[in-house]
Amino acid sequence: MPEYNTLDDLEDGQRVLVRLDLNSPVEDGEVQDNNRFDRYSETVAALADADHKVVLMAHQGRPGRDDFVSLQQHADILAEHVGKPVEFVADTFGEDAIAAIESLEAGEILLLENTRMTDDELPEKDPEEHADSEFVKTLAPHFDAYVNDAYSAAHRAHASTVGFPLVLPAYAGLVMEREYEYNTSVANKEFDGPVTMVCGGNKSEDVISVVNNLGGKVDNFLLGGLPGELFRRAQGYPVGHDLEGMDLLDGQWDETKDTLEDLVENRLDEFGLPVDFAYEGDDGDRAEIALEDIEEKEDAYLDIGHDTIEDYLPYIEESDAVFVKGAVGVFEDERFADGTVELISAIAESDCFSVIGGGDTARTLDLYDIDEDEFDHVSIAGGAYLNALTGKELVAVEVLKANA
Template sequence: MAWKTLDDIAFDGKTALVRVDLNVPLRDGRVSDPSRIERILPTLRHIADAGGKVVLLSHFGRPKGKPVPEMSLRQVVPALESALGGPVAFAGDCLGQTAQDAVAALAPGGVLVLENTRFHPGEEANDPDFAAALADLGDVYVNDAFSTAHRAHASTEGLAHLLPACAGRLMEGELRALEAALGNPARPVVAVVGGAKVSTKIDLLGNLVTRVDHLVIGGGMANTFLAAKGVPIGRSLAEHEMGETARDILRKAEAAGCRIHLPVDVVIAQEFRDGAPNEVVATTACPDESMILDAGPETVAQLCALFDTARTLIWNGPLGAFEIAPFDAATVTVARHAARLSKAGQLVSVAGGGDTVAALNHAGVCDDFSYVSTAGGAFLEWMEGRTLPGVAALDG
């Protein structure tokens, strides 16, 4: 990768336009989860400590090209001030005289938030004139929002071609982690893909079988694959119409030398509720009236043994219905084993996706994986092998 980092740019006396993701959850007008804010702090502090002006660009919600008061970034400023431990200025527009005056008034080392870029239709249209107006506000462009890198918008892609550009610390860490996982990984490589639907991850599975040595399929997706192989799955969640697609992926995996792992035993119950009566049966022995809700202990043991032989792990999606006990057991046990191997330096583990982050948090191991991405859509598109416009724009 040829992209530059913060270390390649002299920020003293410069105005840095920093694309971040401040699309954070609010409750009663206050930020309820500051995780995304906390992860951009190293970038903001680096620029400020180097004597640069820090001007933040971000979207918030889906205002569809017009101002929506409920989607103003003004609401995020108090949380930013709390995280930074100092004042943060705000401008009521992201371009024009309002923005120009706010940037001019900002002292070196200061931080300014410009209003929601999506209040203008030119943002999502990646309009050249809109991007040029943004570029007029600064001297350097820093992208620290991998979570929006799959969008070719003015502030994520267009702006990178108009100013000296680099990746921020969060973006840099994400790209290095992803390169270590799929770009040039230590082998063997194991990928875990779980969740409910095969239909939402066809491209993902198709790419992974050509890139990894072992592919573990869990959750409702595993049920679809089992059914496609003629295994009875009772009333389990599955996409029976995706049977031929599942069989095609199995064929592609075999041709590519990728071994697919499906559950060999499962936890079944007749109802999906907390503490529902359940039992462990062989995968081939699910009664008609029951549902498969988790992988069984023999499957867990096999996966832990597989991880012991691996050098790289990529994880997206849970192995079972982890939201409700006791159907979280497989996900929790296997995740904790991967975390132990990662902490011991035996495994490079990269995980991402909304359900994945929730599952790893539930297991208490988010901090023990080598890297956990909160990027969602961008992480999935990267796993699918797609070019991300926001990353490609930094290359070179």
């Protein structure tokens, strides 16, 4: 049984306030359709079909950034995925918003304006403080229940994620329930065979936190990206440092040097480390160099090499479960996507329990036509997924538990 209430516990025919995470790429002022709309449409449709009056909250960007825009376009995109009209009001909790909320009929859907356009939303505060904000105190009396489906924002103590569960009966939406279950499975689920985690990205500190939290649950950590270089630097190889004009690696090395050296000295058997790297050759094509042939780092390494890929594949093929946290290369560039694509494709072809997540990693599937259905779960969360892997509490989930 879940530790929080779910939609199965919610009686039909209520006025429900629902927090989604529709934060999306914006190009030249146009909001881009993406898998978040598809995922959240399932919860929205289920609520509308149960004769709820459905009022949606979501955020987009941050003040001062180019992607900080209205949610009007989001309403149109979401409506296409839900298969029902989604009305929009350019207000969060003022008179126009209240009037639109009060006029809703059963089964109708309304999207409020960007929550981050209210001063009460963004400051990180205790749930009790947020519950006492004008935003929460004004909106809450107009609802029977609150549903949080925004797992990807569950690590944020914002008014819309932690304030309402203190003053309304609160429930987890379908995305929240599914993400929480699968993203904590590496720590909570028992597996019969080896468990492997592919770790990439650009932050060694994140990988260290995952390793320290899951060392007793994960048998093999296969490293790529910047952490792969930094772990090799800890062994004394001339990689994992910045070239002139770069600012990616040296600062991380200074902060994590002692921990990295301790890990490679005492826990090396847990790691798969790169034996070769890919870089941009003089002709602009992909070139590769073996670790043992590097006398001095002269190029930026943008992917693991094919010898490393071949070393990593047997771990995946022989594992009972494989989790992915971050890409092992710059997969947006086809020249340097081989590591990420080949490893993820191998996971898709295996019979293992599999969870893909971490920042933009899930975008690999769309870019390279890999079927999402081949995995047990593909997370749309970044920071919340990392928090789950590192054992940190998700404040929005904790308030749902407390409410239950």
